[in-house]
Amino acid sequence: xxxxxxxxRFDRVAMRYEGGPDVLQxxxxxxxxxxxxxxxxxxxxxxxxxxxxxxxxxxPSSGRVEVFGHDVQTLTRADVPNIRRHVxxxxxxxxxxxxxxxxxxxxxxxRVGGARGQKVRQHVAELMRWVGLAExxxxxxxxxxxxxxxxxxxxxxxINRPSLLLADEPTGNVDDRMGMRLLYLFEELNRMxxxxxxxxxxxxxxxxxxxxxxxxxxxGLNAA
Amino acid sequence: xxxRHQEIPLAHDRAGRLLPWIxxxxxxLAVLATAGAMILLRSVGNLTGGxxxxxxxxLPTGGMSDAEADKRxxxxxxxxxxxxxxxxxxxxxxxxVAKLVAPWLGEDxxxxxxxxxxxxxxxxxxxxxxxxxxxxxxxxxxxxxxVDHQRFVQGIFDLxxxxxxxGLLVAFVVLVACALTIIFATxxxxxxxxxxxxxxxxxxxQDSYVAKQFERHTFRQGLIGGAAGTLAAAVLLAALxxxxxxPMIAVDGGxxxxxxxxxxxxxxxxxxxxxxxxxxFTVLRTLARMG
Numbered sequence: 077x078x079x080x081x082x083x084x085r086f087d088r089v090a091m092r093y094e095g096g097p098d099v100l101q102x103x104x105x106x107x108x109x110x111x112x113x114x115x116x117x118x119x120x121x122x123x124x125x126x127x128x129x130x131x132x133x134x135x136p137s138s139g140r141v142e143v144f145g146h147d148v149q150t151l152t153r154a155d156v157p158n159i160r161r162h163v164x165x166x167x168x169x170x171x172x173x174x175x176x177x178x179x180x181x182x183x184x185x186x187r188v189g190g191a192r193g194q195k196v197r198q199h200v201a202e203l204m205r206w207v208g209l210a211e212x213x214x215x216x217x218x219x220x221x222x223x224x225x226x227x228x229x230x231x232x233x234x235i236n237r238p239s240l241l242l243a244d245e246p247t248g249n250v251d252d253r254m255g256m257r258l259l260y261l262f263e264e265l266n267r268m269x270x271x272x273x274x275x276x277x278x279x280x281x282x283x284x285x286x287x288x289x290x291x292x293x294x295x296g297l298n299a300a
Numbered sequence: 301x302x303x304r305h306q307e308i309p310l311a312h313d314r315a316g317r318l319l320p321w322i323x324x325x326x327x328x329l330a331v332l333a334t335a336g337a338m339i340l341l342r343s344v345g346n347l348t349g350g351x352x353x354x355x356x357x358x359l360p361t362g363g364m365s366d367a368e369a370d371k372r373x374x375x376x377x378x379x380x381x382x383x384x385x386x387x388x389x390x391x392x393x394x395x396x397v398a399k400l401v402a403p404w405l406g407e408d409x410x411x412x413x414x415x416x417x418x419x420x421x422x423x424x425x426x427x428x429x430x431x432x433x434x435x436x437x438x439x440x441x442x443x444x445x446x447v448d449h450q451r452f453v454q455g456i457f458d459l460x461x462x463x464x465x466x467g468l469l470v471a472f473v474v475l476v477a478c479a480l481t482i483i484f485a486t487x488x489x490x491x492x493x494x495x496x497x498x499x500x501x502x503x504x505x506q507d508s509y510v511a512k513q514f515e516r517h518t519f520r521q522g523l524i525g526g527a528a529g530t531l532a533a534a535v536l537l538a539a540l541x542x543x544x545x546x547p548m549i550a551v552d553g554g555x556x557x558x559x560x561x562x563x564x565x566x567x568x569x570x571x572x573x574x575x576x577x578x579x580x581f582t583v584l585r586t587l588a589r590m591g
Contacts, residue, residue: 133502153507153588161504171499175309184307188505232503 081145082106083240083271084130089139091125098137099125101295107273109239112266114282115275117292123275124168126292127242130273131165132156144239161189164233164270166243170225172217172232178224179204179213182231189236203231207261208254222249230258234265241265243274247281259285307500308493308510310517315488319481319518323525324532326478327571330471331533331564337467338560344460348453355428357418357437358445364413366394373416376440380418383433385426392417422450478571479578482522486514486582497587511583518579519572526571534564 084107091100100122107113115123128134129141132148141148144159151159164185172181183200204213207227217225226249233241241262247255259274259281266272273290276282282289291298310316359376361369370393377389392400397417398409405412422428430448437444490497497510541555556564 131502157501157504157506160502163504165502167502171495171502173307173496173499175312176307184500185503187307188500188503188509 081109082142083109083111083144084273085140085142086126086129087140087142089129089136089141091122091129091134092137099295100129100136100292103139103292103295103297105290105297107271109271110266110269112263112272112287113274114285114287114289115273115292116277116282116289117298119277121292122295123292124244126290127165127244127273127275130240131163131242132160161185161236162239164236164238164241166226166229166233166241166246168244168248170217170229172225172228174216174218176216177214178209178217178220178228181217181228182235184232185236200231200235203235204228207231207258223251223254226250227254227258230261234261237265237268238270240271241273243272245276246274247276247278255281256284306513306517308496308513310489310493310513313489313492315492316485316517316521319485320521320525320528322481323478323522323571323575324529326474326481327526327529327567328533329529330474330478331530331567332536333467333471333474335533335537335556335560335564337464337471338563339555340467341460341464342557343555344456348456353422353424354449355420355422355430356447356449357420357433358447359416359418359437359441360413360443361415362413362443369394369416372441373418376437376444377418379436379440380420380433383428383436385423385428386420387423388421390419390421392419475570475574479574482518482575482578483582486518486579487586489514490583490586501587507584507587510587511580514579514583515576519576522575523568523572525575526568529571530564530567533567534561537564 086103086105089100089103090098092098103122103126115126117123125134129136129148130143132143132151135141135148144162146155146159172178173184176184179197179200182204183196186196186200201210201213204210207230209224209227209231212220212224217228220228226246230243230246233243243262246262247258250258255278262272262274263285357376357380359369359373364372373391373393377391380386380389393416394414397414398407400417401409401414428448430446434444434446437446500510501507537556
């Protein structure tokens with residue numbers, strides 16, 4: 077992929093779930109490589125749907141979505157995992173696997189990518205200490221608080237230094253101090269070249285970090 | 301521990317707990333069907349092997365003196381010895397025939413018109429003109445009968461081959477039923493663990509990565525179930541081999557020969573690989589259909 081090419085491009089994109097109304101309408105934007113954006117909008121504005129299109133969990137009903145230069149409409153099932161390995165996602169509902177420990181959850185992207193051995197454990201443990209979960213590495217997610225689960229989900233999303241990081245309300249369950257700390261982590265990743273998109277309701281965070289916003293309202297885009 | 305961990309908790313899956321038992325039952329039946337078919341074929345071969353390549357000629361002696369009967373028997377035997385394809389002709393005289401019929405007619409057969417018998421050995425695969433032999437012998441001894449064992453033996457052998465094929469077909473059908481059960485169990489597991497496989501896919505796992513976890517688990521179940529089923533069938537066959545009697549027992553090496561034990565020993569591995577590849581095929585196909 078050409079370095080001047082946007083990492084994500086939406087061109088007049090609409091999306092609807094089966095049988096329902098459009099949740100996104102005529103959305104166009106481009107995310108340059110290495111950019112940092114907040115995705116804002118009220119509940120139901122389509123933020124999660126837009127992120128789903130970027131991490132290839134859905135397809136547009138019309139228009140064109142490009143991720144890393146690939147038109148998502150033409151991707152085969154076999155192509156998708158290779159692209160997803162370059163995308164870290166923090167899901168709103170965390171999607172942690174409860175039969176695995178926190179450490180094993182964080183290590184999943186590395187294991188799926190074929191990494192094995194003690195180095196994986198060291199690398200994962202280091203990151204978990206950084207997000208304040210050193211005491212909970214062997215805990216099952218169901219025994220952790222909402223904020224701790226969220227930090228496990230964030231650690232899992234960033235463990236393999238993705239080229240694109242998508243976070244859906246990543247600070248929704250943590251206090252302000254931890255919220256700031258996580259945003260600094262995202263900034264650090266961004267400085268190392270990761271393109272970051274954070275969907276959030278947290279206006280104070282958006283004001284404080286002052287990055288460009290993509291604002292959705294009623295399924296459409298409000299440029300900011 | 302870290303590297304051996306399965307991301308999909310299949311071992312805790314209640315739906316799959318019965319699978320090794322079902323596989324054990326299926327493999328038990330498949331082993332019995334296969335072994336039964338092979339034992340039958342081999343035993344029939346052993347039983348009829350002594351009769352193939354022979355025929356018997358009955359020479360009635362009504363109204364003849366013993367001397368006359370012996371003379372005609374010798375002439376008929378000479379005619380047969382000159383016949384192409386005949387390797388040996390043994391004449392069973394009055395005394396020998398009397399011994400053969402003694403259990404039914406008693407020791408004293410004086411005055412009875414006992415026939416003479418010719419025990420004829422034939423070359424393997426020889427084409428014998430029975431009609432011509434019958435005609436030649438009857439010119440010497442009117443009313444002589446030629447009994448060809450070959451036709452009788454061939455009938456039994458043909459029947460045993462059909463039964464053998466039916467046995468193999470039963471084993472094949474049982475293995476197909478086993479594969480269908482594995483497909484059903486794998487699909488159920490996929491549904492139960494849909495959330496886990498979805499997360500794995502979302503973080504970049506190929507379908508083959510997910511399939512491998514099912515493969516490993518199902519291979520283990522196939523091996524355990526297959527070993528249990530094979531062991532049970534082997535115990536049953538060993539008991540039959542030890543206690544069964546009569547003509548169905550093979551004349552060399554007992555009821556179950558060594559090579560058949562070796563074949564039976566491969567069934568757990570057959571079961572394990574059948575389970576593994578069926579699970580892989582099912583997972584890949586099901587995930588591909590999800591799109």
